[in-house]
Amino acid sequence: MIKIENFSFWYSGQNKPSLDRINFQISAGEFVVIAGRSGCGKTTLLNCLNGIIPHLLTGRAEGQVIVAGQPVAEVPVHRLSLKVGTLLQNPEAQFFTLTVRDEVAFGLENLGFSPDIIRERVEAALIAVSIQDLADSFLGELSGGQKQRVAIASVLAMQPQVLVFDEPTSDLDPAGKRTVAGLLKKLQADLKTTIIVVEHDLAAVGPMANRLVIMNEGKIVLDDLPQRILGEKSQVIRSLGLKVPGTMEENHVREGTPEPVCHVETGRNTGKAVLNVDNVSFTYKNGRQALNGVSLELKAGEFLAVAGSNGAGKSTLAYLLAGLYQPRKGRILIRDRELSQLRTVELAQEVGLLFQNPDNQLFCATIEKEVRFGLQNFKLTEAGEVIIWLLNSLGLAQLSGRHPQAVSRGQRQRVALAAVLALQPKLLVLDEPSTGQDWGHLQEMMNLLAELRQRGTGILMISHDWDVITGYADRVIVLEQGRVIFSGTPRNGLAYCGL
Template sequence: MIRFEDVSVTYDGAAEPTVRGIDFEVPEGELVLLAGPSGVGKSTVLGAVAGLVPHFTGGTLRGRVTVAGRDTRTHKPRDLADVVGTVGQDPLSHFVTDTVEDELAYGMESLGLAPDVMRRRVEETLDLLGLAALRDRPIATLSGGQQQRVAIGSVLTPHPSVLVLDEPTSALDPAAAEEVLAVLQRLVHDLGTTVLMAEHRLERVIQYADQCVLLPGPGEPPVLGTPAEVMAVSPVYPPVVALGRLAHWSPLPLTVRDARRRATDLRQQLEAQETIALKGRGELRDQPHTARTRTDSEPPTPVGELRALSVTRARIQALHDITLTITPGETIALMGRNGAGKSTLLNSLVGLVTPSSGTVRLGEATPHRTAPKDLVRKVGLVPQEPRDLLYTETVGAECTAADEDAGAAPGTCRALVSELLPGVTDDQHPRDLSEGQRLALALAVVLTARPPLLLLDEPTRGLDYAAKARLVIVLHGLAAEGHAIVLATHDVELAAEIADRVVLLADGEVIADGPTADIVVSSPSFAPQVTKILAPQHWLTVSQVRAALRHAPHSRADS
């Protein structure tokens, strides 16, 4: 159905091709996963299927890409619209109407489908993706995850034979991600739809793939094989594979179920060490949060407080009676389904939202009444859309501007960029970076001012595992220095790795607030893979298990 024949793509002004030697086939009715580190060209490969590369992006495409027999060099995106449905990393750039129902119908209108067919397909898609309650909502009022589902739905309604998806679950909560992947499975298995998908959160999708195509590095040829074959050699792999590598399991498990069957001996080795873990997660962390150790009995002065906060936006109550205290050196994960109010809470802390009732305080400051130049030294927000913070022509100019705005020493922001994004040069334009790279650049810009309170909205969206590990190290270091961190995330693995405390939201209210292990271990939706594999023991991450095995009598865990 999709055929790449020795394809390379070189963008205008680039010295080297972004991708080269791309040569593989996606058979009809299969789900093929495109994997690899950030910035290796996955989005470029996907764009070539829909004709966006090179017709929309520019540059030079060599070789041949065919979809259902149509050569994308001679067929522009509009000539492929009846065959290929595409959802990019940024759903906002995808929308052309104002409301959910209109957006679902738009693609079919463009193809001239009959009104009765359109009505039936809209209803089917609303039900498939859990969007029925949102049908009349303006798209601008939806959460990022809800917008993601609408974008996916809008390409499903025309019933394309090929779906091209770039990070389709990146903004979805765990339950919504499972729903979307279940829909894709039905399309593949029951309707013979062909799906080519790129996704960094491999723990969510690897078990659904028929084949995996790995792009190992910039300009390197792809590695093809079954998911198990590719994960054995891949530089990016999910926690279940990381645990299998640590325990020397062969073949490597791809699902929690497979790993649980193999984990009996590993559980026995870890049993004596669990007591240590329960005494304090920090003892098993690679980098404990030393800033929270106090020699006096005085409680620390909060860096942020919410008292009975309620927020109503567009006649929708986004938050209701939220009371929350944030202390120095504390890392809090805000979790909950899409639309629960996580982003609104962060926006309230940074002054972008005015409370309907209740109060928000950052020390003596009230965020929505404080001038931005003063607020930047109290709180910093990295939003879901990092481009909102990036406005210059090059990475180097962004760094210079960030140093000046924060009153920091020249080179401060650049050093952070080098730590988070090795290999990114000063002359690159932010728009030429991948979504994950832009996010890391925005994080560096915000961190330059070293605010005592750092807010991050879906900070791992678009990040591969290596980039996520670098982010974790940076955030651990900031917490150790006394910075408070609040992150809204659907990434349960990140929360397990970094959060001391989880605040669970539902319909704008706090339904749980406590230590990470207490909250996530008891939640089927928000438990990380390691927890599910090693239950009833309370392990959260592979790094915890690795640290425990170093102290165990036997360091090998063969089964």
């Protein structure tokens, strides 16, 4: 089905290849997972399979890539799409319509399928990823995880021979990860679909694969059965900064019985409050209530995690704290001042927001300019040593002259974080910061945040990653349908959620 022969690829302006003499084959019906550190060439490899490289992203290539008996370089992208379906790392980058149903139908309509077939396939795809109740929703009103499911449904509706997924579970809650993993396995088993998945979370899809491929610096360093690599060769995995399933927090101690009402525990006492959210509610223009009577407090130097299923209201809360939305009810205080009364320049130095999708806040020509932009934009004194410290701490120093969109999703996430931290905000709001991060870089990021909290920064982190929550947070609140249903220690929150 897929054959790659001695293939190397250099992006324009690069001296070092992003792919270096790749040789491997994938047979029809195989389920292959590709893993590796951020920036090691995984997404570049996928783009060589679907024709994005060389038809849309140009550079210098050697060797060849063959899909279904045809050289990718000789087949137009629109023809390849009939054979290779792609889920991009950023699902929003492949949206073309306004509503969920229209988006899932878009590809089929463009290929001229009959209305009956389109309706049948759209409904089946929506049901497959459990979003049939969102069919008439606007894409702009969905959570990151819900958008991920829409993108997956759009690919499934096309019924291609090969499915190429770039981080398909990255924005999903634990239930969503299980749903997608089970769906991929079912597609491979029932339809004999060839499935290729790039994924950092090996616990989600690794055990289901026929093969596990590990990349490092543009090369394939391991290619074997998952159980062999994750068992006999697990030390190699760790040395590359990847997390081996079952070795961190996959097997948590589950104590206590979940209660049917909101459960509240007392968190540790730190400094003065940097954030007070008092009975806040928010309703979107379509009438959907995203938050209902949320109250919380965050003190200086405290690390609060916010968990909950996709669509529970977590990102909406983040937007409210950054002043992007205004509450319909209740009030938000930042260091005892009404958030609504803060001027933009004041708010930017008080609250730093890392979006779930870093591409929403990157727009400069180089990574270094991106990190400096906030200081220059607000005409604040540049702290050169802080910029250097951030670039080094987040593994970006060697990339500082490159365009932000020319690096991996995980690297872009760290660029956006560095740009936010350059303003040295008193309150840091992080929306799924682990997205696209390998375990090694994630630990470096979290250690940096731990250092900031020692300096008095209050941190509110939205996350589905309970390994990170239990490892770094003092407290966790769990949202469900816009309400706080739990507030307490991470381990008790884990037990409360039954994970």
